[in-house]
Structures are given as structure tokens and as C-alpha cells.
Amino acid sequence: MTETVDRELGKARTRKEDARLISGRTRWTDNITLPGMLHMAILRSPVARAGIGKIDTDQARASSGVVAVFTGADLAAEQGSLPCAWPITEDQKSPNAPSIADTTVNFAGEAVAVVVARSAAEARDAVDLIDVDYEDLPVVLDLETAAGDEEVIYPELGTNCSANWVFDSAQAGSGGDVEDAIRDADVVVRRKFRQQRLIPAFMEPRSVLVDPTGPQTTMYSATQVPHILRLMLAMSLGVPEHKIRVIAPDVGGGFGGKLQVTPEEFLTFLIGRRLGKPVKYTETRTESLLAAHHGRDQIQRLTLAARGDGTITGLKVELLADMGACLRLVTPGVPILGAFMFNAIYKIPAYHFSCTNVFTNKVPTDAYRGAGRPEATFGIERMMDELAVEIGVDPLEIREKNWIKHEEFPYTTVSTLTYDSGNYEAATARATELFGYPELRAEQARRRENGDPVQLGIGVSTFTEMCGLAPSRVLGSLNYSAGGWEHAEVRMLPTGKVEVVTGSSPHGQGHDTAWSQIVADRLGVPFEDVEVLHGDTQISQRGMDTYGSRSLVVGGIALVKALDKVIEKARPIAAHLLEAAEDDLEFTAGSFGVRGTGAAGVTIADIALAVFAAHDLPDGAEPNLDSEASYDPENFSFPHGTHLCATEVDTETGAVRIRSYVCVDDIGKVVNPLIAEGQVHGGLAQGIAQALYEEAVHDEFGTLTTASLADYLVPSAMDLPRFTTDMTETPATSNPLGVKGVGEAGTIASTPAVVNAVLDAVRQFGVRDIEMPCTPQRVWQAIQGGSK
Amino acid sequence: MIPAPFDYAAPSTVEEAVTVLADAGEDAKVLGGGQSLMPVLRMRLAAPTTVVDLGRIPELRGIREEADALVIGAMTTHDEVCRAESVRAHAALLAEATHTVADPQIRHRGTFGGSLAHADPAGDLLAPALALDASMTIAGPAGRRTVPAAEFFVDFFTTALAENEVLVEVRVPKHTGWQAHYEKFNRVAQAWSTVAVGAALRMEGGAIAEAKVGLTNMDTVPVRARTVEAALIGRPVTAEAIREAARDAAAGANPGTDANADAAYRTQLARVLTARAVTAAART
Numbered sequence A: 001m002t003e004t005v006d007r008e009l010g011k012a013r014t015r016k017e018d019a020r021l022i023s024g025r026t027r028w029t030d031n032i033t034l035p036g037m038l039h040m041a042i043l044r045s046p047v048a049r050a051g052i053g054k055i056d057t058d059q060a061r062a063s064s065g066v067v068a069v070f071t072g073a074d075l076a077a078e079q080g081s082l083p084c085a086w087p088i089t090e091d092q093k094s095p096n097a098p099s100i101a102d103t104t105v106n107f108a109g110e111a112v113a114v115v116v117a118r119s120a121a122e123a124r125d126a127v128d129l130i131d132v133d134y135e136d137l138p139v140v141l142d143l144e145t146a147a148g149d150e151e152v153i154y155p156e157l158g159t160n161c162s163a164n165w166v167f168d169s170a171q172a173g174s175g176g177d178v179e180d181a182i183r184d185a186d187v188v189v190r191r192k193f194r195q196q197r198l199i200p201a202f203m204e205p206r207s208v209l210v211d212p213t214g215p216q217t218t219m220y221s222a223t224q225v226p227h228i229l230r231l232m233l234a235m236s237l238g239v240p241e242h243k244i245r246v247i248a249p250d251v252g253g254g255f256g257g258k259l260q261v262t263p264e265e266f267l268t269f270l271i272g273r274r275l276g277k278p279v280k281y282t283e284t285r286t287e288s289l290l291a292a293h294h295g296r297d298q299i300q301r302l303t304l305a306a307r308g309d310g311t312i313t314g315l316k317v318e319l320l321a322d323m324g325a326c327l328r329l330v331t332p333g334v335p336i337l338g339a340f341m342f343n344a345i346y347k348i349p350a351y352h353f354s355c356t357n358v359f360t361n362k363v364p365t366d367a368y369r370g371a372g373r374p375e376a377t378f379g380i381e382r383m384m385d386e387l388a389v390e391i392g393v394d395p396l397e398i399r400e401k402n403w404i405k406h407e408e409f410p411y412t413t414v415s416t417l418t419y420d421s422g423n424y425e426a427a428t429a430r431a432t433e434l435f436g437y438p439e440l441r442a443e444q445a446r447r448r449e450n451g452d453p454v455q456l457g458i459g460v461s462t463f464t465e466m467c468g469l470a471p472s473r474v475l476g477s478l479n480y481s482a483g484g485w486e487h488a489e490v491r492m493l494p495t496g497k498v499e500v501v502t503g504s505s506p507h508g509q510g511h512d513t514a515w516s517q518i519v520a521d522r523l524g525v526p527f528e529d530v531e532v533l534h535g536d537t538q539i540s541q542r543g544m545d546t547y548g549s550r551s552l553v554v555g556g557i558a559l560v561k562a563l564d565k566v567i568e569k570a571r572p573i574a575a576h577l578l579e580a581a582e583d584d585l586e587f588t589a590g591s592f593g594v595r596g597t598g599a600a601g602v603t604i605a606d607i608a609l610a611v612f613a614a615h616d617l618p619d620g621a622e623p624n625l626d627s628e629a630s631y632d633p634e635n636f637s638f639p640h641g642t643h644l645c646a647t648e649v650d651t652e653t654g655a656v657r658i659r660s661y662v663c664v665d666d667i668g669k670v671v672n673p674l675i676a677e678g679q680v681h682g683g684l685a686q687g688i689a690q691a692l693y694e695e696a697v698h699d700e701f702g703t704l705t706t707a708s709l710a711d712y713l714v715p716s717a718m719d720l721p722r723f724t725t726d727m728t729e730t731p732a733t734s735n736p737l738g739v740k741g742v743g744e745a746g747t748i749a750s751t752p753a754v755v756n757a758v759l760d761a762v763r764q765f766g767v768r769d770i771e772m773p774c775t776p777q778r779v780w781q782a783i784q785g786g787s788k
Numbered sequence B: 001m002i003p004a005p006f007d008y009a010a011p012s013t014v015e016e017a018v019t020v021l022a023d024a025g026e027d028a029k030v031l032g033g034g035q036s037l038m039p040v041l042r043m044r045l046a047a048p049t050t051v052v053d054l055g056r057i058p059e060l061r062g063i064r065e066e067a068d069a070l071v072i073g074a075m076t077t078h079d080e081v082c083r084a085e086s087v088r089a090h091a092a093l094l095a096e097a098t099h100t101v102a103d104p105q106i107r108h109r110g111t112f113g114g115s116l117a118h119a120d121p122a123g124d125l126l127a128p129a130l131a132l133d134a135s136m137t138i139a140g141p142a143g144r145r146t147v148p149a150a151e152f153f154v155d156f157f158t159t160a161l162a163e164n165e166v167l168v169e170v171r172v173p174k175h176t177g178w179q180a181h182y183e184k185f186n187r188v189a190q191a192w193s194t195v196a197v198g199a200a201l202r203m204e205g206g207a208i209a210e211a212k213v214g215l216t217n218m219d220t221v222p223v224r225a226r227t228v229e230a231a232l233i234g235r236p237v238t239a240e241a242i243r244e245a246a247r248d249a250a251a252g253a254n255p256g257t258d259a260n261a262d263a264a265y266r267t268q269l270a271r272v273l274t275a276r277a278v279t280a281a282a283r284t
């Protein structure tokens, strides 16, 4: 029997990694310098689509400090195609995805030539000396136009449409026919929403350093996915996997933006090996905004059918999703993740989802915080507000009427997922109480009546998400190329300290702290005695890395399994040392003792020393005390929450100010409330940014006009309100910790809450919708247009 | 972000700076606080052969009080302007506007002279300088000359400064006892103005005796809202009167269109912000 005592779990510890990070004792990839290291700079295409004519590199080659210049032709034989791990359909169309353009460029920012020099400055100077003849081709930028195939980007594919993916509840047997539902409905709400293109805008630009001088080729990269990267380098470039080591040192943010296998990584790898010297590439901020993958970018056509009393009878979703110029690691799968989330927390009897993935001459899209789920949540939560308006009831009431009741869990949804647990009633009750819902509604009515120039709007978002990516068999059924398990190792050191290795590779989440808390409770050792290792494929040999709010929910459980194995391995040793029967032992607070005696036992630290010395072990017992475990989740986890936003809309200027923001999230058991709240805050900031501030904008030629942080408006603390956050706790039943994941919650929930609030303020002027981001100009114009 | 190579000079007097500039030819560039120039160099939007740093010239730094004017050295930082008692007392509008520039880090490096010389139409100090009838002292190979603000700002990022000239100081006539407010509208806290309006008022017995109003980012150069100024004189401070006076705030301006605003929206903002700036100034 094993009993754990929660001393650490639930404790709001400050993060053990922070003292080092904030005092600059950091190892970002760009800080690493190796002997004889060369520097790489990239010439990027200024045009979005063109044939490449002559490339004149003579001057660059002759420039001071330059060691080599490479073009697509120089690397054509070995560069292969960047990998896409998620072909969503059998007949998915996918163009070649070169790391460096060969005969054509297909987005502005694509690599066209690479300079390697002795210093970063010399490499950069030489880039300016390269002359490229571009033979302009017509650019395809608008998503709907692209889908019409008037101009086809890749003639060999015959179309700009990559794939069409459909889910239909009537066919799946999980619900009725949506066309019937629409035909028979009392109320049908139809809307078209645009999910603008966003840029992950992580603070640490991407950086990669390749060292080919050791027995293996080592790549240091600012990546979220060292394990996937190693595998993809091996599979795509034909280099034996055991000859590659990947290290993710300190990594400064990702938000999905570093869940990628990038052209820059491939180029540095190929060139480092070609030259036989360490080569480093660090992108500039502009390159980061221009050439790292973007997120979102969908057009959503939604049809919601309901009875006159507001009961939903069907939902039809038709998406166009912008892939950009080619498919990166999981590009095609991102909108498909949304297929399972449009039905959200609601009981929807009939559901149809279809998505067409389309190529355009823009940088590829891929995962960005929430990946498919924020898009879906936005769609359905906007529609719920529209339905409430149509029927004339409060938006909270329409949700309550349709959501899955607490006593109905586990509940299998129309899109076939089984939600293990949830309590939407509790989260909503707490949120409305913290928000002062009736009071704000009263103030809203007063302002309306007085014709106040500043109008108040209230927005609701009751979201859920599927986290803990992912049960491997589900990934298999979706044609994803890999599994969704996670791995952990535990090593007891002779002095009683504990090293744990996780396959989940952190880049700001606080794994070191949370993992230490779990170990401390499970093994009964001090928090300080735990060291968490990760991010190096020679230390953490197996792993699936960090994304999709999976670290704690999958990686944390792998850790628990490994810890339990260590305890079980220690048990016979303890019995031997105590001269007791194994069955009589209990393990509490870090120590084995004979049940019922209350006598002093042996601690796990005592055993660690004993198995190291190995002088007196039971017959046949192995020295040392280590374990490892891989864990494949049996289900997703389903965090949920109720977010309420009050906005003040200045009708004279269109400015939107968030007056108050309340969210009550249910992420199950909370390991560290401080970390969880931090994740919620950051998530809210990014979701609010989509609603009000951020948008990647291209001009008519396909040039990104928001390629600096002066133009791509990432909000700061100054622009955000004081958040009121709270939690309800409905533990997940699908894992032993009862945890659900919190990395994406804030981002997913907040965007519709804010936009709903803006519309709630201005709907009185006849405004039906405002495209995101709801800039002051757009809001003002909508009010002008609406009141005409 | 690595700039193209350039030669660097750090003269210690204005005259020396002018000589260095003359010798370096037309591809030389003056460096003030670097808050606009350095990003331009790093993004390689400009590649001067020589950068002449004014940071070591004592004469360019500090605020001097004369009988009827404040004289602000071109290299005086935004932060120094913000903190100066004399600016608050005699040129309150300038103090108000400078507070809205960027963030504390940038205000500690960026300079008053650099902002005016840079002449970004979205810069916040141009309209106040214009509204307060400032004049600029410029040093060049032929000696020093003085240019009134109305003639200093020529076009989008273009001033009366020739390539071989240095802005030395700015003379701001004292507006002692005037009440002022700078109403800035931007998208995020750190951003430049979409539109902003600066208003300075001399009040007499509850009514507006004199008014000076300047508009930021309503044209390629800062704009003086003369129609508004005239309409305000002698008016009591009522919401109605102010709204009435602000109605034609954009008269004579030729607002452009960019990612944040088109001309019609800018015109609306000018109207609304003018009313707000005047109202706030009258209340202070």
C-alpha cells in the first residue's frame, strides 16, 4: 500500500527556475559559442511568388569574412522536403516544401540564399551583396479567391485546395442529419466569421547552432520539440537517428510557434555538416515575424438551428483554412482539431463539419496556442450570443439551457468525444457572482437609456477544450504520424537526492517546479532535493515534447507512474532491511514502516544509499534504484470555464476598454496555483490580443506589413485590465492526479468573451458583427454604418 | 539586427560637429538619442557612411530660462523635459505631451531635438512646439540661424534642417499660467499617436481668453487648428461651446490613411479629441 500526503500539491510555490532566469544565468541558444563557430545569415525573398532567375553571389563570396554562400541549387540534392506529420486525408495534396527555394519562391520571407561567415555582422553584410533575378508570378493571397482556383499556385497539383475533411454526425452515428435540423428549426442563425492571421510572436527569436565535430552531430535549437526534431532530421535528411543529438537549452516562449521543424534548422544542419564546423543562425525580430509560422487564418460559415425556446437542434460548420504556401509539421491538422470543439459544452443533436485546406502565397500557418480550438470556441460562443439575441433571452440562460448538466457526465458528444467530468453550473455561478452580473446589466441599461457616449457591453464565453494531447489510438485514427504518450525516468542518487527526467520539453511553463512538487509528495523527499532534467535527447531519450496543454496531464502522469515503480522496487529492499514481510509494510511520507507498529522505518533516502553500496541486498536484487515509465493517456482531458467580460465602448472614437474580466476555470486538481494563474493571465492576454489588437497584414503584393513589433501590436500589461481569476475543482477521472491542463484555457476562452462584449455594447446601433481585431476604427465605422 | 558598417564620430562642440558633417558629405547622419535612428540603421532602412554622435556636446543639453522664453537644448532627454519645473510652469503643454511619449526607457534616451528633427508626423512633440510658437536654432557651415516652428516642419520626416546642419536648441515662449492638456489616442500604450491634440488655454474669469491648439498626425506635418482657436476665444467653458468650437478641428488639415486610421476616421478623432483636450485643459 502506498499513501501519499499532499504537502506540496496545491501549494503556490514560486518557481525554482526563476531566480536563474531573471538574473541572467541563462543558456539561450544564441548565447552558446563553440570554438571555430561560423555564423549564418539568410537572404529572404522580398516577393511572394516568383520564378528564380540568375542568382549572382560573386560579390558576396568575395566579401570580408565570408566562408561560403549557398543557393537552392547548391543544396537541391540533399535538402529533401520539410516534413508534414499529419496528412489528414488519403488524397491530401502537398507541394514540395524546400528549406531554401530552388526554382520558385512562394511566400515573401522564403529563404533564397545563405551566407556563412566568420562573424554575424560579416554574414549579414554579404547578404546585401547578393543579386537575385525574380520573374514575378501572379500572387494568390485572398483565401476565398484561392479556393476558387482562378490562379493555381502549383500547376502540378492542379488546385489550391489541399484537402477536404468532413465529419457528419448522421454518418458517424453520433447524431442526426443537420440539414433536417435546419429545415425543421424555428430559428436559424447564419454567420460568417473571419479568424484573422496571427503571429505567435514569442519573445526569444528562433536560434539554432549545429556542431558536427563530435561523434554525433549536435543541434542546439530554440525549439519546443527536441525529440520530434531529431526524428524528423533523421527521417527527412537520411541521417541515421543515432548520429543526431538535439538539445533545447533555455527556450524563451513558443506558444506553438516553436512546435515546428524549420527550414532554418534544416539549413543549419546541412551546412554545418557540409562545412564540418559549428554553424549558428539566429533570426532577427523581423525575420521571426516574417518567416516563422503564423496561426489561425480561417473563414468560418456557421449555421445554428434551434427551437423557439432556444434549444439547439443542429450545427453546421463550413471552414476554409489558410495553409499558406505549403504544409509544415501539423499545418493541415490544426483546423481539424476544431472539429471536435465546435459542439463545445452543448448537447447538439445534429452536427456537420467540413473544412477545406487552401494554399496561398503566405508563410505557412501551423499550431498557435490552442490550435484549432480557439477558432472553434470563438465560432460557437459567438453563435450562442447571436442565438440569445435572436430569441430574446440572456446569453447565460441560452447556454444553461443547452449545456451538459453536471449529473450527465461522463457524456459522449455529437463529435464522439467522451467528456469525463465537468461542472459548468458551478463555474458559471462563481463567475457571475464575482462579476456582479446583475449590477453590470443594470448599469448597461442605464447607460443605454441616457445615451451615454460610453456604452457598456457584457460578453460571455463558456468554453471547454480537449487537452492532454493525446491518446495514441485517437491520433492514429486521425492519421497523425506519431503517438501521444509521454515518458519519465526517476533516479535515486546515493545521497537521497532525486533526478527525474521528463520527455516534455519546457519553454517557460515551470516544469521544474511542478515536477519537483509531484516528486516531493510522492516520495516524501524535500522539494529542494529534486532536480528535473529535460530537453536533451541524450538525457531525456524518449519524449513527445510540449504542446497542447499536455505536459502535466500526460508527462506528469508518466512521472507518477515512474515514481510508483521506484517505490515498488524499494519495497523488497525495505522489507529486507527491516526484516519484515513486504505485505506488512506501508509507505508514508517518504518512509517504509511496519503497519501498525509506529516504529521508525527506513526512508527512501536510506534505501537509495543501501542499494548504491549494495553490501546487503536481498538475494537476486539489483543494485541502484531507478525506474522509467511511458504513459499513454486513455482519454483527452476537458478543462472548462466561464469567462465574463465587461467592455466600455467609446462610441465617439470606437475605442474599447475592458472594464472588468472575470474567469473561473476548472482545470481539475491544481498542482501549483501560482503557475496555473500565470498560465491563465498569459493566455488571457493572447486571447484578448486576438480580439482587439493583433493581425498579420499583407499588402496586395503579399508583403507582410506588420513585420515589426511597432506594427504587430502585442499588448502589454498597460493595455490589459486587472484580471479576476478563480477556479472550481472538478477532478479529471481519466488520470490519477485528476489534472486537466491549463496552458491554453485563457487564450481559447477570452477571444469570444471580448468580442461578444463589444457587440453587446453596440448591437443597439444595428451592428451585427465586427471583424477581429476590433480596432477603434472598425468599431467606430460599424457604429456609423449600423446607425445609418 | 545588425546595421551596415559606418564610421563613428563624437565631437565635443557644435562647431566641430558641423565640420565633421561637412567633411563626411551627404551620407553622414546625426545621432541624437538614437531611439528612432538606431532602429532605422538596424533594419538597414538607412546606411550612412558616418554617424556623428551629439551625445558628448555639453552645449546641447539642458534647459535655460530667459526673460520671456525657455530655451531647451536639442539633446535634452524627454525625461529631463518631463521633470523640469520650468517646463511645467511655462510650457505645460510640452510637459503633458512629453509624458505620453513611449515608455520610461525610451524617455531616458530619446531627445527633444531628435524628435523634432526626425519629424515623424505621429511624433508627439511637434504639435506642441508648433502650438506654443517655438523657434529652432540651427547651426551649419554658414553659422547659426533661427527658424520658426511653422517653417521648420516641411513634410513627412522632412524639416528645414539641411544635411550638414545641427539643431542646437529650441526657444519656447513662456506661456506662464496657461492651462494645457495633450489628448493622445493610440492603439496600445507604447504606440505612436493615431491622432493627438494639444490644447493650451489662457483663462480669464472662467472664460477662454486665448487658445492654442495643435494636431498630431493629421497631416504630413503638425497642424495648428486656427479655426478652433478663433472659435474658443471669449467663450465660457461649457460642453456645448467646446463641442461647437471643435467641430471643424480638421479644417485645413489633409489627414492620411494608414493601418490604424483612414482620413474620415482621423477627422472624427480630431473633432472628438479637440473637445476633450480643451475640456481637460480648462479644468486643470
Ligand SMILES: Cc1cc2nc3c(=O)[nH]c(=O)nc-3n(C[C@H](O)[C@H](O)[C@H](O)COP(=O)(O)OP(=O)(O)OC[C@H]3O[C@@H](n4cnc5c(N)ncnc54)[C@H](O)[C@@H]3O)c2cc1C
Binding pocket: B029, B030, B031, B032, B033, B034, B035, B036, B037, B038, B054, B074, B075, B100, B101, B102, B103, B106, B109, B110, B111, B112, B113, B114, B115, B117, B118, B122, B123, B124, B125, B161, B165, B166, B167, B168, B190, B191, B192, B193
Ligand atoms: C518603441 C518606441 C516608441 C516610441 N513612441 C513614441 C511616442 O509615442 N511618441 C513620440 O513622439 N515618439 C516616440 N518614439 C520616438 C522617440 O521619441 C525618439 O526619441 C524620437 O523620435 C527621436 O529622438 P532621438 O533623440 O532618439 O533621435 P535619433 O533617433 O537619434 O535621431 C532621429 C533623427 O533625427 C536626427 N537628429 C537627432 N538629433 C538631431 C539634432 N540635434 N540635429 C539634427 N538632426 C538630429 C537624426 O539624424 C535622425 O535622423 C518612440 C520610439 C520608440 C523606439
